[in-house]
Amino acid sequence: MKIQEADAKSLLLAQGLPVPGWEVVRSAGDARRAAERAFEAGAVKVVVKAQVLVGGRGKAGGVKVAGDADAVEAAAAAILALQIKGIQVRKLLVGPAAEIVREYYLGAILDRVSRRIVVMASAEGGVEIEEVARVNPAAIHRLGAHPHLGLLDWQARQLAFAVGLGGPHLREFAKIAEGLVATMLVNDADLVEINPLAVVRETGPDGMAVERLACLDAKITLDDSALARHPELEALRDLDEEDPADREAREEGINFIKLDGSIGCMVNGAGLAMTTMDLVKRAGGEPANFLDIGGGARADKVAAAMRIILADPQVKAILVNIFGGITRGDEVARGLIEARAVQAREVPMVVRIVGTNASEAGALLEANHFATASSLDDAAAKAVAVAGPAR
Amino acid sequence: MKIQEADAKSLLLAQGLPVPGWEVVRSAGDARRAAERAFEAGAVKVVVKAQVLVGGRGKAGGVKVAGDADAVEAAAAAILALQIKGIQVRKLLVGPAAEIVREYYLGAILDRVSRRIVVMASAEGGVEIEEVARVNPAAIHRLGAHPHLGLLDWQARQLAFAVGLGGPHLREFAKIAEGLVATMLVNDADLVEINPLAVVRETGPDGMAVERLACLDAKITLDDSALARHPELEALRDLDEEDPADREAREEGINFIKLDGSIGCMVNGAGLAMTTMDLVKRAGGEPANFLDIGGGARADKVAAAMRIILADPQVKAILVNIFGGITRGDEVARGLIEARAVQAREVPMVVRIVGTNASEAGALLEANHFATASSLDDAAAKAVAVAGPAR
Amino acid sequence: MSILVGRDTRLVVQGITGREGDFHSRATLEYGTPIVAGVTPNKGGQRALDGRVPVFDTVAEAVRETGANTSCIYVPASGAPDAVLEAAAAGIATIFCITEGIPALDMLKVVEVVRAAGARLIGPNCPGATSPGRAKVGIIPGSIHREGGAGVVSRSGTLTYEAVQVMTDAGIGQSTCVGIGGDPIIGTTFLDVLRLFAADPETDAIVLIGEIGGSAEEEAAAWATEHLQGVPMAAFIAGRTAPEGRRMGHAGAIISGGSGTAASKIAALEAAGIRVAASPMEIPAILRAAGYQG
């Protein structure tokens, strides 16, 4: 589960990381008032950032810096009018804009190959790190944290020296890097990124300029499997951005991703679901979704999956592909029969059920006049044929 | 550092272990009032326990159970009048007395041989566990906790089954055993013991009898080396029971233990200090103390050590034995000269300084008319000779 | 011989009295695999599966009393990591963890401890393994198999069944079929299984079924280039049409950056001389074309 920047910053703050203050607002007026408070507290400029879960905010005009309250209000109004990658901006982060001296990248990710939390740091911060990885992989320094002890102090120091943050910022950097991994461990995150981690210039209480490290942006992805033991994190789910179909799927325990095609797919197992999509495409069609009903699905779950698929008006045909193992084919057939009895609109359906209780399923489907298919390739071809040509 | 039962119980409580409530009082009147509160809350009997850091309270009459407030007040007065192993009782724990169904032992200790935290459990609880270990070692079940992950759930279950606490108390026991190790890890303890851990009978809110596990006594020893990072634990040090000489030694970083003999010893290094005591005894004397001034001690520390030794009126002679490595002999000699100039009373002294800067030390000592010795055995013999015969 | 499971398998089922454990253990027994013990804390002394299997409180006791050497875990996600650790500490050599939904950071630690204990973990979130005609551990339907010499290794569940069924229908039997699981952190990788197949005299051909995400397939391909020349192989990669950057169902399928895409995996496999099927149905033909006679 992705969480918003402001929530990610709160989690970093809880581990003692240096994150400049902010407020989250939902209107240009509130943005203005938050900015006035920031200016009063000494900010020279204020930043306004769209809070959306998709990348590329900056390029889309979702981040603006302004020097007075009027300009902040105007910027906020402009950003709140934006749709970024199809997502309507509803919330803004407002806070003092830092005076950046130099930007770094710092991230931690669960690495499946090394089976470690890998911490990555780069002196090429503030930009798309994937781009740095592609163009100049040597600019990204990597280290595997200890599986039991987390990021060790010497590892944090080694990264600091590697990105040129020895000297006055050594201890600061080490503390941040260790806190990054602690944030990951405490919250069961898959990914924690600070980009940019920046040396910022501030005016100390004595009026002298001081430079210190600060976390200016934060991105955290949580492990869905661990949310059950972190109810406080489950509460961070952004329901504003969640499509009703996505929500129903999540609540039913169905893995669902909407796509742009016309052939709705209902499959058991993620690998087989992807394969089904691949074969639809190979047969000349376009899948409307990825949908995995999981193992051992029963009739009511099948009915829910059908509702979710049909909620997409682009769907012109449905392909059901079930290989019964834990899942019993006759249960699925029964679910399909029930679902069709109450479904909102008539859409042609091709059903393939093999494996456990396949013959019982076949008899039920035949008795209820479903179009069936035997092989995987055959099922895909038939579904494409009934859906008509792809756009 | 040993801490009082009441403090140990607080640390267990902080890890979620089931510890019946208590109050700590310093007078019989306060004990009475605490007991009245306990009776009001439903206690049938109340227990009064001396809070002293030495073992054998029970045998010494330091634990009493009473059925009404008068009896509690009398018991408290009697216990407050006790000296247990030379320690005046100043504090009492007062709380409801549990109805014990069956007693168990549960302890965790840092084991130097296996280099693990070893968790021990026994169905023979409520008695001296050392006695059980001697008479029936098979009755104590042991398990090494994982060095990184602590006590694993299956380990806790295994111990539960071993002591016959499968069944309704399995989860309770596992939680307590895991909490025991967590208490050790969180507080940097060397030893955490619950004896007895007991199945107690209580009356539930519905008036029905319920049985559950409860920690009725607790003993915790903290790692002195780790106290610096636990200021809240340092605050638990019982200054009431600390001798002024012990306190000065601790504050000066001197390892000091008072003994009953007449020859004060000042040595650098614990092993050499014990050896010096052994040789004093072998030469027919009795050491008055163990005292290790540590490595690299300077003149002021030497002077402090001298004050601590001379504070003991039984001391009739002082043996100084220094093998200079980090410690410089001339520094020690200078400290001795300074200390003698201001010392409270005249006591014969035998000084042996070898190793680093021994010849400079020798010259200083000679110029100031100190009695010196060359070998270890010689030094011990001379000290015994000047002190006169042991009692 | 076969790998991982075989005639020497003596199985203990952890969580045998649960719904899943009971259901699949019956199928395992029917397949002829000896389930020598079950473990459910506080149910020690009972008998499971209609009295056919003794239940113990701890794995250590089960091992001591029955000589179990392989474990299959159906314990719910909250207790499964501990179940794996218990099995490893009790000296179980091969541990299958079927349970899905275990937090990845738990597995990070578990995998490390299991490795240090010298045990082998397959999964979690895996369907198990079958050596047709010898033994089956886990939830792969026994009916799809046929005895033979092709080893199958897969990150997927039902997709594996699909591929195996196609092979069986085409007359190509299997030495062992292994589902290694789709979670980000798993105990046994493609590469580990390829090594085992390479050393198994009864495995004469290998089928590898991967999917987008991670780089385990690329890693396996690189190793195959050096160590599996001359072994007839076929592969399939699910997710050619999956959009980038989205999760496809389980966490096994994240695409990040340029690596981990179907294209990258297919290129790596083809570079190793392994033909990649466009549909699982093509697998038998590819094996035949690679010279597999079995």
Place this chain on the structure above:
Amino acid sequence: MSILVGRDTRLVVQGITGREGDFHSRATLEYGTPIVAGVTPNKGGQRALDGRVPVFDTVAEAVRETGANTSCIYVPASGAPDAVLEAAAAGIATIFCITEGIPALDMLKVVEVVRAAGARLIGPNCPGATSPGRAKVGIIPGSIHREGGAGVVSRSGTLTYEAVQVMTDAGIGQSTCVGIGGDPIIGTTFLDVLRLFAADPETDAIVLIGEIGGSAEEEAAAWATEHLQGVPMAAFIAGRTAPEGRRMGHAGAIISGGSGTAASKIAALEAAGIRVAASPMEIPAILRAAGYQG
């Protein structure tokens, strides 16, 4: 050959720019031991010990640039566990940790990681080791030694110096003298060092200096019974007169229950045929009586 330190020793000193590190490193250099590098974070690029030794920011860099194979740690207690872990990760084979006052639970974890990394840790809270005439690491005064064939192993600091001085004065030289440290959790035990001495062709006699607390001496005695028959040995145990149940200075000296007493240790050693001196001064005579000619 000698053990642990010798002609092949290439030393890196962690904490070389601190007061202790500087002081003892000078003595180490004077003894002729090559200190090839120092490590102090943020002082990389400087030179220590009057310009004689290059300083690096990390141990990894020091190893890469100088081929250091042995480390000596003078880092304060708060940073010492990390320093040990850094050395082990950088491939240092032999790590001496002189630092005292490290929390025992920290060492529990460090010892586990060091063991897994295949490195050897001596200490913490140890004086180091000297192979007279070859190399010295740590804080044992070089002047007390004499080249020879007796190996000395001890849990103590100054008591070791005392014993070694007595041996040297009696004309008995040492192959290697090792202080293993007095803390409850240490990296290398008596037994470990006895094994090394047993395998060292240049060690012809062994002196073991123990103290009350724990059971390492008993363990060592049991091993010696089987593996060191015929090797002239002598022992000394400090704390015969220590009262039970009190700590004598460092945590190494707790007596608990009946085990760990001086009497128990002396009995175990005598049962193994090792005579225990009543005073360190008796050690040379015991070695001679045991047939040591060196």
